[in-house]
Amino acid sequence: MCFVIKSKMFRIMKNPIYYIGIIAMLVFVYMQCGGYLKINYFSDDSHIKPLEEALIGDADVMDGYIPMTEEERFDDGLLRFRKDLVEAIGRDESQIEELCNNARKMEMRDAIDYLNKECPFVEDVSRYFYMRGKKLGTVTEVNEYIKGALSREDYMDFMGRKYADYLGTIFVFFCLILYPFYFGSDSNKDIYELLHTKPISGRKYILSQALGSIFIGLAAVLLITLVFQGIIFFGKDRFDFTINTMRIWKYTLWSLTPSIVFFPAVFLLLSNVFKSPFPAIPIIFIQIVYSNAGIENVEGSYGYMHRPGAILIRYPELFFETKMADQFYINQIGLLVLGALVVILAIVLWEKKRV
Numbered sequence: 001m002c003f004v005i006k007s008k009m010f011r012i013m014k015n016p017i018y019y020i021g022i023i024a025m026l027v028f029v030y031m032q033c034g035g036y037l038k039i040n041y042f043s044d045d046s047h048i049k050p051l052e053e054a055l056i057g058d059a060d061v062m063d064g065y066i067p068m069t070e071e072e073r074f075d076d077g078l079l080r081f082r083k084d085l086v087e088a089i090g091r092d093e094s095q096i097e098e099l100c101n102n103a104r105k106m107e108m109r110d111a112i113d114y115l116n117k118e119c120p121f122v123e124d125v126s127r128y129f130y131m132r133g134k135k136l137g138t139v140t141e142v143n144e145y146i147k148g149a150l151s152r153e154d155y156m157d158f159m160g161r162k163y164a165d166y167l168g169t170i171f172v173f174f175c176l177i178l179y180p181f182y183f184g185s186d187s188n189k190d191i192y193e194l195l196h197t198k199p200i201s202g203r204k205y206i207l208s209q210a211l212g213s214i215f216i217g218l219a220a221v222l223l224i225t226l227v228f229q230g231i232i233f234f235g236k237d238r239f240d241f242t243i244n245t246m247r248i249w250k251y252t253l254w255s256l257t258p259s260i261v262f263f264p265a266v267f268l269l270l271s272n273v274f275k276s277p278f279p280a281i282p283i284i285f286i287q288i289v290y291s292n293a294g295i296e297n298v299e300g301s302y303g304y305m306h307r308p309g310a311i312l313i314r315y316p317e318l319f320f321e322t323k324m325a326d327q328f329y330i331n332q333i334g335l336l337v338l339g340a341l342v343v344i345l346a347i348v349l350w351e352k353k354r355v
Contacts, residue, residue, distance in 0.1 A: 008212040012182050018216070021174045025167065026224045030231070032166040036159055036319055037232065038062045041146060041240045042139045050136050059134065060319050066137045066145045067318060074108045077129035081115065085122070134318065149320035155243045159232070160251030161322040165315045167224065168256055172263075172288060172311065175217065176281055179267040182213055183277040206268065206347045213264030221260065225252045254328075255313040258335035262311060265342035272346050287311045308334055 012018055039062045042048060048064035059065040068076060078100050085091040099118055103111035108129060115125045137145065149158070225248060233245045263284065270280040291312035292304070304314045306325035315322040325331070 002208075005208045005212040005215070008182065008209065009216055012178070012216050015181060017177065017181065018220070021178060022220050022223060025170045025174055025220070026227060028170045029163065029166050029224065029228060033159065033163055033228075035060070035062055036162060037235065039146070039155070039319065040238070041143045045139050048136065048139065048142065056132070056134070061142065061146060062319075064136055064142055065134045065318075066142055067321060068133055068135045070108060072135060073129055073133055074104075074111070076132065076135070077108075078103060078111075080132075081122075081125065081128045084128075085119070145320070150241055154247055155239070155241060156232075156245060156247035157251075158319050158322055160248045161315045161324070162319060163225075163228065163248060164251040164255035164313055167221065167252070168259065168312050169314075171217075171221065171256060171259070172284065174220070175263045176284060178216070179213060179264060179280070180277045182216070182264070183209070183267050183271040203347050203351070206272075206343065206350050209268055210264060210343045210346075213268070214261055217260040217264065218257070221252065221256050225249065254332055258332045258339065259311045262335055262339035262342070265339040265346070269342050269346040269349070272349050284311070306331060309338065311335070 042064065051059055051063060051065075056065070082096050082100050085096045086093050099115065103114055106114060112126050112129060116122070119125065229245050229248055232243070232248075236243055236245070266283055267277045267280040270283070271277045273279075287309070288311065290307070291310035292314065293307075304316055306313060306328060308327070308331050310331065313328075317323075
């Protein structure tokens with residue numbers, strides 16, 4: 001059993017694609033998370049400058065942008081709604097002003113319903129109130145916001161969630177390239193038939209296949225995380241606050257380990273069924289779409305939700321607004337169990353073909 005694991009792992013580790021993939025994932029994660037390494041308290045207003053409208057969508061606290069309160073979001077939405085209808089569409093200013101004054105007397109959700117009813121020519125009024133949701137703060141506002149967030153959790157809790165989000169996303173595509181090489185060698189017709197005639201336990205062979213594939217995926221994730229942790233650790237003196245770099249492992253292992261188990265299990269099962277690993281690729285793509293699918297929340301905005309069986313854990317919110325879903329641990333344990341069941345099914349199918 002150990003021989004099969006070692007031989008399969010060594011075969012992949014000799015493939016330059018494995019190392020190119022690790023480097024590509026590390027570069028991608030650093031490019032996406034590098035901006036959050038600049039988060040610090042601001043010393044004066046000269047460091048906070050407004051961005052162009054097209055760039056505000058990607059702005060975060062390191063740019064001086066913080067979430068609006070509901071009252072601020074309401075006022076900003078009404079202001080932009082009024083401006084668009086008067087300047088862009090050319091509606092009568094006095095009538096639009098009266099509509100906005102009436103809306104100000106209501107709760108925001110009721111006001112949106114009211115404006116939708118009174119202005120049916122506007123495709124979606126709610127976008128004025130929910131699409132932005134952030135503002136350029138003053139030095140005092142931004143620093144108080146950072147201080148308040150760090151009083152709730154360590155900086156690395158927030159960074160860990162963002163890191164797990166981006167690494168998990170790129171890791172899926174790494175697996176789609178890597179595992180066809182891993183399982184493809186034994187799917188060759190001549191080798192496949194030979195394996196069925198060898199006096200080797202089907203259970204041990206399938207477990208060896210599964211464990212070897214899990215180990216190579218886990219090794220890649222651990223190496224990337226170790227390097228990224230080192231980047232933060234050796235640069236931690238530039239932060240205005242203390243950080244615990246070890247906390248990144250909590251989010252990395254909990255967010256990615258179930259996927260590291262599940263991906264090869266799917267490839268293993270379908271490789272045995274179809275004698276080729278490639279039928280697993282569309283299945284993984286379907287799960288990517290499922291994992292990224294959002295829902296309309298109680299506020300009427302469309303956002304991400306962590307669902308059971310999701311292979312991606314996303315945190316698209318502002319850096320200090322990220323938080324783990326209520327059912328996070330249950331869903332992740334469920335995905336681990338599902339991966340184990342898929343491996344068991346692969347064992348059963350393999351044994352049946354040997355009989």
